[in-house]
Amino acid sequence: METIKLVYPVEGGDLIEAGEASSKMKLTLKKLGLPQDVIRRASICMYEGEINMVIHADGGQAEVEIDPGQIRICMTDTGPGIPDVQQAMQEGFSTAGQTARELGFGAGMGLPNIKRYSDEMHIDTQLGKGTTVTVLIKIPQ
């Protein structure tokens, strides 16, 4: 299998509609016949990232690279950045507003869930410039 590259724009502003990019990626991974566990872990990471981009950064972009051995998801936004990454990684810590909470998010589980389901996770963030969350999910051979 050659490397497959996919790009999904994530629109900001509308949290009710968020999740479309993750749904599309999930369908593509299913069509490729990847293992269910891999699809589920990649989908959760992408979905949590997508929700974060909509809540905190008015959208962004997700680039997905699928190799025979791994899926790499790179989610980039031009939002406010994360002041304290260590704090943001703690379960229960959240700066999300009321709207996000009403929709069932903002429980401080987004980044911890991404870490839980990925094999590797990197956060590159700059205050006032934006954040890139990169996630690797290995595909068992």
Add this chain to the structure above:
Amino acid sequence: MQLSQIRDILKARVLCGEDHLDREVFSACGSDFMSDVLAFVKNQALLLTGLVNPQVVRTADMVEMKCIVFVRGKVPSQEIVDLARERDIVVMTCAKRMYEACGLLYSKGLRGNCDGDD
């Protein structure tokens, strides 16, 4: 546990997926926090929630849940039901509150199968 049993135990009304009530679920999760649900990954699971919005369906879809039961008599909009139908997820609504709905299913043998369960 078959979805038809879940409908009967909860006296639930099926809003979509009437033809798929012979499907089975092996575990369940009750929550109004979608990230809690995303932290719960089991094969062939059921979601009970009092939250009504499209993200409930998207969340259930991400973790491949087979059925969503809206508790406390909540009835989702047609748009939400359609979203679930497209994703092949059965949707029900029941008048029972979350605690009672979960308790009834648990007592009939449908467990969470999470760490710490017997």
